[in-house]
Amino acid sequence: MWAVVLLPLLLLAVGLAPGPRLGEEEAAGKAAAVEELSEYYAKPTVEAEALYDGDDDAWRVALVETVSGDEVAEFAVADDSGRVGGVEVSSKAEEIDYPTLTEAEAVRLAASDAEVRGELAEHGPYTTGARYEDGRWTVRFYVDETGMVGGRPTDQGKEVATVQIDDETWVIDSVQTGDQVGWLMARGISGAYGKQANYPWVWGPLALAFALAFVRTDKLFSLRNLDIVMLLGFLVSHSFFRQGIVLEAVVLWYPPLIYLLGRTLLMGFGIGERVEKTSNLPTWLLLLLAGLAAGLVLALNTDSRVIDVGYAGVVGADRIIGGEIPYGNMPPDVGTGDTYGPLNYLLYVPFVLMFGFSGNWDFLPAAHALTMFSFVAGAMALFIAGYKLSGPKGASAMVFAWAAFPYTLYATNNNTNDVIVAAISAIALAAAASPLARGATVAAGFAVKLYPLMLGPLWISHDGWKRRPITDFVLGGLGVVLISFAILLIPGQPIEAARLFYESTLAFQGDRVSPWTIFTQVPELAFLQRPLTAFAIFLAVLVAFVPRRRTVRRLAALSAAVIIAFQLTVNYWFYAYVVWFEPFVFLSLLLATNEKSRLDGGHQEEGEADGDEGKQAPT
Numbered sequence: 001m002w003a004v005v006l007l008p009l010l011l012l013a014v015g016l017a018p019g020p021r022l023g024e025e026e027a028a029g030k031a032a033a034v035e036e037l038s039e040y041y042a043k044p045t046v047e048a049e050a051l052y053d054g055d056d057d058a059w060r061v062a063l064v065e066t067v068s069g070d071e072v073a074e075f076a077v078a079d080d081s082g083r084v085g086g087v088e089v090s091s092k093a094e095e096i097d098y099p100t101l102t103e104a105e106a107v108r109l110a111a112s113d114a115e116v117r118g119e120l121a122e123h124g125p126y127t128t129g130a131r132y133e134d135g136r137w138t139v140r141f142y143v144d145e146t147g148m149v150g151g152r153p154t155d156q157g158k159e160v161a162t163v164q165i166d167d168e169t170w171v172i173d174s175v176q177t178g179d180q181v182g183w184l185m186a187r188g189i190s191g192a193y194g195k196q197a198n199y200p201w202v203w204g205p206l207a208l209a210f211a212l213a214f215v216r217t218d219k220l221f222s223l224r225n226l227d228i229v230m231l232l233g234f235l236v237s238h239s240f241f242r243q244g245i246v247l248e249a250v251v252l253w254y255p256p257l258i259y260l261l262g263r264t265l266l267m268g269f270g271i272g273e274r275v276e277k278t279s280n281l282p283t284w285l286l287l288l289l290a291g292l293a294a295g296l297v298l299a300l301n302t303d304s305r306v307i308d309v310g311y312a313g314v315v316g317a318d319r320i321i322g323g324e325i326p327y328g329n330m331p332p333d334v335g336t337g338d339t340y341g342p343l344n345y346l347l348y349v350p351f352v353l354m355f356g357f358s359g360n361w362d363f364l365p366a367a368h369a370l371t372m373f374s375f376v377a378g379a380m381a382l383f384i385a386g387y388k389l390s391g392p393k394g395a396s397a398m399v400f401a402w403a404a405f406p407y408t409l410y411a412t413n414n415n416t417n418d419v420i421v422a423a424i425s426a427i428a429l430a431a432a433a434s435p436l437a438r439g440a441t442v443a444a445g446f447a448v449k450l451y452p453l454m455l456g457p458l459w460i461s462h463d464g465w466k467r468r469p470i471t472d473f474v475l476g477g478l479g480v481v482l483i484s485f486a487i488l489l490i491p492g493q494p495i496e497a498a499r500l501f502y503e504s505t506l507a508f509q510g511d512r513v514s515p516w517t518i519f520t521q522v523p524e525l526a527f528l529q530r531p532l533t534a535f536a537i538f539l540a541v542l543v544a545f546v547p548r549r550r551t552v553r554r555l556a557a558l559s560a561a562v563i564i565a566f567q568l569t570v571n572y573w574f575y576a577y578v579v580w581f582e583p584f585v586f587l588s589l590l591l592a593t594n595e596k597s598r599l600d601g602g603h604q605e606e607g608e609a610d611g612d613e614g615k616q617a618p619t
Helices: 002-016 024-033 035-041 103-111 114-120 200-214 223-231 234-242 246-252 254-268 283-301 308-321 342-355 365-404 406-414 418-430 435-449 451-460 467-489 494-511 523-542 552-567 575-590
Strands: 046-053 058-065 070-078 084-089 126-133 136-143 152-154 157-166 172-177
Touching: 024 035, 024 046, 024 058, 024 070, 035 046, 035 058, 035 070, 035 084, 103 114, 103 126, 103 136, 103 157, 114 136, 114 157, 114 172, 200 223, 200 283, 200 365, 200 406, 223 254, 223 575, 234 246, 234 575, 246 254, 254 552, 254 575, 283 365, 283 406, 308 342, 308 365, 342 365, 342 435, 342 467, 365 406, 365 418, 365 575, 406 418, 406 575, 418 435, 418 451, 418 552, 418 575, 435 451, 435 467, 451 467, 451 523, 451 552, 467 494, 523 552, 552 575
Parallel strands: none
Antiparallel strands: 046 058, 058 070, 070 084, 126 136, 136 157, 152 157, 157 172
């Protein structure tokens, strides 16, 4: 009964209670009728926000530019009459950047791109985020996935597509999908890596000169010509890389690697090791062309870019000079730059002392200087090796191959430490007759780039398992290791320094994940990585015992095979890595057979290199 009486009274009280008569949208919409606000309210990113003030029975309305969050104007709307008053335009209203696209429109336009649609079709549901800055919209697409491959991990999920739109023209300026999002080097930016080394009018003539110098014109279908085709075959993959086409680039660098692995491995075991001719060109012309090519390499380096590897080397040297170790002390812009051996940073020290370091990632003259020094050192070492093993023709052919091969230029123009370790390999070949030098160079390579440690079993057994050569090899290697790793004593905490070294180098490289391997681009092949790694380790040990007959050609060929076998297993491969095996491949594949020297004559006494191509010593 009481409910029947109280219900009408309650309804009457509610109806008479004070409250807004206008709705929020209706109050905000009054902005369209205010003449001095019409030009602002018409802009697509300006919205009205209304808030009711019960004390004054009025709505406080603010016009806000939604992208920047800046207030454009404010006014009041009387709730009972709907009259507008107190209009006030912000003094900064004219300075605000008003986009012509709304965020929603920018997202729809980005999502309409065919490349973006194709990428999103490979994933599940996605979310978006958009940001406007300096006349440009950046729209990002996220999916609920993890991992470094196929996008960039973020707090919002994996970013799998990024689109930039010109707000004035509504034209899509750039689209990045998949690996391009997280990897600058996957975007095909012209000159970003190697600069002029990417120009066809630079690498094209070099590749042509290299081919003409070494192909067999008398026998088109020959093993030599196939060797040259495969050596230059990396250019096919590289053409896709330069366009930002990642999958094809990765897949297509494997055929040359696999061919060179099989070729050098068989040659190391005496199969197909006879080389009929060094070059079609006379010695004087090879030297002239080598000089021109070397001049080009050095000249282009003065206008090249130093990528993160060279920058890290300079920073590490600066840390050593300042009494710190490089490990754990890299700046944020090259945080993983401490992933190399200590000798890598020590080699930069004299050049940093000579040319200084501004503390910024600028031209870095010290990095350029070490690159040029390494290039010249590698050329000289190959000249010496070629002369000792195959006379003047061999010397000129080796230095020409080094200077003219396009990937020497590519490595030097990136100013990485790859050309440093390649120069050490060239020095090792020039001094291969000395067990002490072999040990020192293998250790030096390890102390720079780590991987040359795999050459240890092969190079220590080059003279057979005799006590004196082995002792000399160990002494040479131990001396370099002790000098290089002495920097771990700098902080006075060698155990902690050793831990940092391990975590930054071996542990980091082992756990590294990138799109620059077939095992991530084609996940169905990932099961092959462990067996291939086991094969590479097995091969590195096997060649220490077989074949029994040892020559410098076989030493070079098997060295190339071990390095390439290792490269086939890594989680990250780059075109500058071709230079790792260049000295070994050049010596084993290009120099004509000469059994009067250590090139093909085993460990017989070295006399004056004959220089007559293809001639064998009398039996």
